[in-house]
Amino acid sequence: MELPRGMKDFEGRENVNIEHIRSHFKQLSSLYGFSFMDPSPIELLSTLETKSGPAIRDEIYYFKDKGDREVALRFDFTMGLTRYVSSQKSMKLPAKISAFGGVFRYDEPQKGRYRYFHQWDVEIYGKASIESEAEIIELTSRLFDSLLLKNITIDVNHRNLVESYINNIFDSKDPQLVADILRAVDKISKKSKDDILKEFQEKGYDSEKLEKILEFSQIKGTIQQVEKNFDTKQLESWDELKSLIDSLENRGVSNVRINFGIVRGLDYYSGMVFEVFDKNSTLGALAGGGRYDTLTKAFGREDIGATGVAGGVERIILTMQEQGIVPELSQNRISVLYINDEMQKVAMSIASLLRLNNIATDIDLSGKNLKKQMENATESRYCIIVAPKELENGKVVLRNMSDGSESQVDIEKITDDPKSVLNLEMP
Structure with missing residues (x-):
């Protein structure tokens, strides 16, 4: 299947x-x-x-x-x-x-x-x-x-800005032309420049003009860096993009940069666009x-x-x-273990009580030996082990799974106030 x-x-x-x-x-x-x-x-x-x-x-x-x-x-x-x-x-x-x-x-x-x-x-x-x-x-x-997550960069741009540059280069305001060239820009991160130029040349587009657009799409950096390397006065919505960066700086968001290659592939975008990357x-x-x-x-x-x-x-x-x-799977998960079949009934009772107290609890249902039970409990915070000798004295073994330390605890304490005994912060 x-x-x-x-x-x-x-x-x-x-x-x-x-x-x-x-x-x-x-x-x-x-x-x-x-x-x-x-x-x-x-x-x-x-x-x-x-x-x-x-x-x-x-x-x-x-x-x-x-x-x-x-x-x-x-x-x-x-x-x-x-x-x-x-x-x-x-x-x-x-x-x-x-x-x-x-x-x-x-x-x-x-x-x-x-x-x-x-x-x-x-x-x-x-x-x-x-x-x-x-x-x-x-x-x-x-x-x-x-x-x-580290090394996260948010690249921002404006569709009007790119569209205005496309219109200037191609001396056209044909919506279909703009849509096609935007798709070419959107492909630059997935395909080589030569492949894109060949693809769109076959569709009848001037490869020299398209190459200018693709070079434009490689411009990225801070406001100061972009303005130093490109005449932004010819671009629509540049001031709007600067205002957005200013607002983000005011909000304490510093991992943002301008990237003229971000246009987003979907047709419904109409203004500011952005994408998030691990650089x-x-x-x-x-x-x-x-x-x-x-x-x-x-x-x-x-x-x-x-x-x-x-x-x-x-x-x-x-x-x-x-x-x-x-x-982590669960920082507060508990496993109840038992030495043999005779101890299983008591262990099941303890597990049910813990669950009634809203404590995430695991217990083996198939009669595995203690070693196998312990292997399956490695991601638990504590293990409660029910053993004959300790049970005769009204106690169970409490094992801290992070450091391997063990202690004996009265069963009555676990039944009366399990969250306190197990030092859990539960809802």
Whole structure:
């Protein structure tokens, strides 16, 4: 029995890692005032085609349901959340919404990205403002801080800025030309310059002009560095980008740089865009987002702007592993062990009592010998060992799994106040 290509099962340790990121994300998004929501995993195909049109079908899972309706699996949270907010005419604005869960994309499977994977997402809907954009980037930076990740860089840009430069170079305001050249810029991190030039030359584009755009996309650095090496007066939205950097500096976010090569591939972005990288890794972007006012307008809401970010959970987990960050399964987990079958009944009673006191407890159910039980308890904080000699005196053995030290404890103390005896801080 095999899974469809690009799918996978998520087992114990993987789920621990996913839950670790989910916990940090939900705590932080709540701290910033975001309301958590789980949008529907199935949308009408027409909803997902709202901005990108039928071309999106090549990248998603879609089918007809039993009612002969064309439906599709969500490929991100932005479309569903924007559909929801756009339908809520009386919703108080600005609306700050977060989400976490699985999404589906019919992409070529790659390291850190299967066709079903997990994302975290935050969105702000309301009047367009630089402070909303800065808040999204600030939260993103703080999330990576809370996960203890190092070497994180947030590259920011503005779509209008790149589009204005493309229009100047090609002396054109053809939207299709701009869209095609933006796709060429977006490919520069994945393909060689020569391959891109060849591909777009075959489509009829001037390779000399395209090469200028690709060279432009390599410009990155601080405001001062960019202004020193390039005449930014010819660029639209440069002052807006500077204001965003200024707001982030005011918020204490220092790991941001300007990168003219960041344009984001999706068609619905309309202003500021950014991506997050571990500068010492080759995994690619860990998160990305920006302003997408054109999407709310496409859903019929001319009065609402939107900005947001989403991060790839599995790719973040790989980055944590590269940096040697391993989330603990449970700092407060307890294992109850027994010497022989006669001690098993008492051990089961103790385990049940601990669980009634909201203490995470493991116990072997299959009658393994003590050595095997001990091997399976290596990630527990303590082991309670039920042995005949100690039990005769109304005691059990308490073993500290971090240093191997042991002591004898009265069973009555464990039954009366287990959290105090085990020195656990439990909810």
